[in-house]
Amino acid sequence: xxxxxxxxxxxxxxxxxxxxxxxxxxxxxxxxxxxxxxxxxxxxxxxxxxxxxxxxxxxxxxxxxxxxxxxxxxxxxxxxxxxxxxxxxxxxxxxxxxxxxxxxxxxxxxxx
Amino acid sequence: xxxxxxxxxxxxxxxxxxxxxxxxxxxxxxxxxxxxxxxxxxxxxxxxxxxxxxxxxxxxxxxxxxxxxxxxxxxxxxxxxxxxxxxxxxxxxxxxxxxxxxxxxxxxxxxxxx
Numbered sequence: 001x002x003x004x005x006x007x008x009x010x011x012x013x014x015x016x017x018x019x020x021x022x023x024x025x026x027x028x029x030x031x032x033x034x035x036x037x038x039x040x041x042x043x044x045x046x047x048x049x050x051x052x053x054x055x056x057x058x059x060x061x062x063x064x065x066x067x068x069x070x071x072x073x074x075x076x077x078x079x080x081x082x083x084x085x086x087x088x089x090x091x092x093x094x095x096x097x098x099x100x101x102x103x104x105x106x107x108x109x110x111x112x
Numbered sequence: 113x114x115x116x117x118x119x120x121x122x123x124x125x126x127x128x129x130x131x132x133x134x135x136x137x138x139x140x141x142x143x144x145x146x147x148x149x150x151x152x153x154x155x156x157x158x159x160x161x162x163x164x165x166x167x168x169x170x171x172x173x174x175x176x177x178x179x180x181x182x183x184x185x186x187x188x189x190x191x192x193x194x195x196x197x198x199x200x201x202x203x204x205x206x207x208x209x210x211x212x213x214x215x216x217x218x219x220x221x222x223x224x225x226x
Contacts, residue, residue, distance in 0.1 A: 008152065032212050043116070043202050043217030044155075051212065089154065097143050097162045098206045098213045099170075104154035 002028045004103040006090060012109045019077040021106045023090035026071060028101075030092035033066055033073050038087045038105065047088075048075075080110045115139070116218035118203055124224045131190040133221050135203030142208035144186035145215065146170075146178060148199040155202065161186055162208055193225045 005024045013019050023033070032051045036044035050057045050066045050073070057064045063076040077084050087107045091100040119134035135144065143162050147155040147170075157170030159178040167178050175197060179187045186205075190197055200222050204215040 004154075034214060041220070043204070043220050044215075045217070046214035049212055049214065091155075093212065097160060097168075097208065098211070098215065099145075099157065099160065100215060101157075102147075102155040104152055 002026070002101060004028075004090065004092060004101060006088075006103040007106045008104065010107040010109055012111065013080055015081060015110055015112050017080055019080045019084065019108055019110070021075040021088050021090075021108065023073040023075070023103055024071060025092060028071075028092060029068070030094070032093040033064075034091045034093075034100065035062075035064060035073075035075050036089040036091060036102075038089060044089055077108075080108075082110050082112055084108060085110050116203055116205055116216050118201075118218040118221050120221050121219060122222050122224075124226065125190075125193050126226050127194060129190075129193050129225075131193050131223065131225075133188040133190075133201055133203075133223070135186045135188070135205075135218055136184055137186075137203075137205040137216070138184065139205060139207075139216065140183070141205035141216070142183070143206045143213075144180065145204040145206075146176075146186065146188045147202045147204065148172070148197075149202055149220070150199050158188065193223075195225050197223065198225045199223060 038044040087105040089105040145160040161180040203218040206213045
């Protein structure tokens with residue numbers, strides 16, 4: 001069956017460092033992958049999309065890579081700030097109607 | 113400012129009650145989705161709708177039904193609430209045109225079934 005894995009343990013880093021979050025998937029060949037941010041008690045908010053024919057995408061301090069051979073996406077936040085503390089979800093394009101399959105998310109804590 | 117709103121932030125119901133969760137979007141989106149989110153399991157799709165009066169089952173539709181009578185409104189119905197339906201429920205919407213559209217989420221309804 002299709003499976004998406006994100007680090008279940010929280011990632012703790014120091015302010016100013018680069019945070020790297022991992023999303024691995026199996027038994028699936030998505031045409032695209034999206035990353036969302038979710039703050040406690042709120043709905044997810046879209047951050048970035050990367051297509052299967054793109055290796056890397058950037059937006060300000062965010063960078064996403066997509067390796068379809070390894071079946072993995074990496075999400076980087078450079079020069080991290082305490083305000084970046086949140087849970088980050090990866091989601092795979094799951095066919096028509098813009099359906100997505102979500103990972104369970106990784107909680108990031110950036111310490112001053 | 114685009115918006116997806118949900119009728120309640122918190123809801124407490126008793127086992128066996130019929131529960132209605134309402135979602136409204138103001139972006140004229142064709143697609144609407146209902147998810148539930150549980151710790152360690154991520155978001156799981158319950159139902160989605162790609163047009164008025166159209167609906168499709170997601171991954172976990174058992175115990176739920178939906179209604180979409182107007183484009184902007186998508187309702188999730190728990191016919192007879194059970195304790196295992198205690199969860200965070202999230203509604204989302206997206207454009208239908210195009211392939212890679214992002215989903216816009218509401219704030220969620222935390223439902224507790226006693």
